[in-house]
Amino acid sequence: MSKNTSTPGRRFLKLASMTASIATKTVSNSIRNLNADEEQKNEARSKLFQDIGLQIADTLGEMKGAVMKVGQIASQYKDIFPPEVAKAIAKLQRQAPAMPYADIKKQVEKELGKPIDKAFLNFDEHPFAAASIGQVHKATLPNGTPVVVKVQYPGVDVACESDLKQVRLALRLMGVIKIDKKLQDRLFKEIQDSLHEELNYEIEAQNLQVFKTFHQALDSKIIIPKVFPEYSSRRILTLSLENGESIETASTWNVAIRNEIGQRLVRALGQQIFFLKRFHCDPHPGNFAFREDGSVIIYDFGGVKTLSNELISHFKTLVRAGRKQDIATIENELLALDALAEKDKFPEELYKAWLEVLLRPLSTYYDFAENSAHHDGMRLVKKSLKYWDVFKPSPDTLMVNRTISGQYWNLIHLKVHDNLNELFEELVDNHD
Incomplete structure (x- = not known):
C-alpha cells in the first residue's frame, strides 16, 4: 500500500475526505437545480454521478487493499448503482500495481x-x-x-472493517444505492462475508x-x-x-475444441450450482486457462458462494417455468427470491420477449460470436426501462446472475458455436 494510505488513521482520513467531498457535491447539485426542468435535472444528475464515480474509483484505486476490494465487489454488484457510477468503478477490476x-x-x-x-x-x-x-x-x-x-499484502485484513463502513457511508450520502435499507443491510453483509473469506x-x-x-x-x-x-x-x-493458454489464444483454435471447452465451462458451473451447491463465483477470463486437449484450468477460489437447498429449488422452478413461459410461476418465484417489487406490473409480452432472448443461447444452435441475444436484449432494455422499478437486485441472485453472465461472455470470447440444449436439460431437468 502507498505510504499516504498505509496507516489506519491516514486511510480513514482519505476515505472521510472523499465522503465529505461527495456530500458537498450532492448538496450543491440539489441547490443549483432547484428551478431546473426535468430534463436539466436528469442531465445534471448524470454529470454528478459521473464525477462521483470517478472520484470513488480514483480514491479506492490508489488505496489498494481491502478498500479497493470493496470497490471491486461493488462494481460486480453494478445492478444497484446508476450506470455512470458502475462504469467508473468497474475499472477497479483491472490489475493493481505490484508491491x-x-x-x-x-x-x-x-x-x-x-x-x-x-x-x-x-x-x-x-x-x-x-x-x-x-x-x-x-x-x-x-x-x-x-x-x-x-x-x-501486509495490513489488508486490519483495514477491512473501517474501509467497508466508509465506502457504505459515501454511497449512502450520494443517494445512489437504489434499494431500501433492509436490502442494503443484506447486500453489505454479503460483501462483508465475501471479503472475510477472501482475506x-x-x-x-x-x-x-x-x-x-x-x-x-x-x-x-x-x-x-x-x-x-x-x-x-x-x-x-x-x-x-x-500452465494453460489464455482465452485469447484458445479463441483461435478450431471450433470443435472451442465447443468442447464451452460445454466444459457450462457443465462445471451447472454441476457446482445444482450438485455441489457451492460455486466458483469469479468468472473473470483471467481465472481460467485452456489446453488444446479441451482441458479447463480454474484458478482463484477466494470467491465461492454456498447455496441452500431452498434456493436451488427456487432456481430450478424458475428455469422450468421460463421454458414453459409460465409467467404466474415466474412472478411467484421472483417474489420469493426478493427480486420483484410487485406482481402483474411487467407486461406479459415483454416477459415472453425477454424469455426468448435469455434462453436462446441454451435452446438452439447458437453462434456466441454473433451474439444475437445480447443485441436483441439491448433493444428490449429500451422498451423495458419504464418498468425497471418492478425488479429489485436480490442478494440471493446477484452472484448467480453475475457468474452466469460472466461465463456467457467467456463463451462469446471463445467464439463457441454449438447447441447447449441437451447439456442444459442434463443439469436442470433430470435431477432433484
Whole structure:
C-alpha cells in the first residue's frame, strides 16, 4: 500500500475526505437545480454521478487493499448503482500495481516462520499477477516442484472493517444505492462475508481441495491446482503450477475444441450450482486457462458462494417455468427470491420477449460470436426501462446472475458455436 494510505488513521482520513467531498457535491447539485426542468435535472444528475464515480474509483484505486476490494465487489454488484457510477468503478477490476519485493519477502518469512531461501529453492522477485489484496509469484519448492505463491499484502485484513463502513457511508450520502435499507443491510453483509473469506487463504485452500475432489470424480479435464499446506497459511497460499493458454489464444483454435471447452465451462458451473451447491463465483477470463486437449484450468477460489437447498429449488422452478413461459410461476418465484417489487406490473409480452432472448443461447444452435441475444436484449432494455422499478437486485441472485453472465461472455470470447440444449436439460431437468 502507498505510504499516504498505509496507516489506519491516514486511510480513514482519505476515505472521510472523499465522503465529505461527495456530500458537498450532492448538496450543491440539489441547490443549483432547484428551478431546473426535468430534463436539466436528469442531465445534471448524470454529470454528478459521473464525477462521483470517478472520484470513488480514483480514491479506492490508489488505496489498494481491502478498500479497493470493496470497490471491486461493488462494481460486480453494478445492478444497484446508476450506470455512470458502475462504469467508473468497474475499472477497479483491472490489475493493481505490484508491491515492492522487500514487503512481500517479509510477509512470507513472517507467515512461514523461516527465511524465504530456506522455504523455497528459488522465489521470483517479480510477481506475474497483482490484485487488490495480494499478488502471485512463481517459486520452486526445495524438492524441485514448480509452484505459485499467493501472498497477501501486509495490513489488508486490519483495514477491512473501517474501509467497508466508509465506502457504505459515501454511497449512502450520494443517494445512489437504489434499494431500501433492509436490502442494503443484506447486500453489505454479503460483501462483508465475501471479503472475510477472501482475506483468509485457509478458507481458499479448503475450497480448492473440495472443488478439486468434486471435479476429479466427474471430469479429469477440469484441472484445479493442488494446495501445499506446509507452505501455506492464513496469508500465504502455495499451489501447484498449472500452465494453460489464455482465452485469447484458445479463441483461435478450431471450433470443435472451442465447443468442447464451452460445454466444459457450462457443465462445471451447472454441476457446482445444482450438485455441489457451492460455486466458483469469479468468472473473470483471467481465472481460467485452456489446453488444446479441451482441458479447463480454474484458478482463484477466494470467491465461492454456498447455496441452500431452498434456493436451488427456487432456481430450478424458475428455469422450468421460463421454458414453459409460465409467467404466474415466474412472478411467484421472483417474489420469493426478493427480486420483484410487485406482481402483474411487467407486461406479459415483454416477459415472453425477454424469455426468448435469455434462453436462446441454451435452446438452439447458437453462434456466441454473433451474439444475437445480447443485441436483441439491448433493444428490449429500451422498451423495458419504464418498468425497471418492478425488479429489485436480490442478494440471493446477484452472484448467480453475475457468474452466469460472466461465463456467457467467456463463451462469446471463445467464439463457441454449438447447441447447449441437451447439456442444459442434463443439469436442470433430470435431477432433484
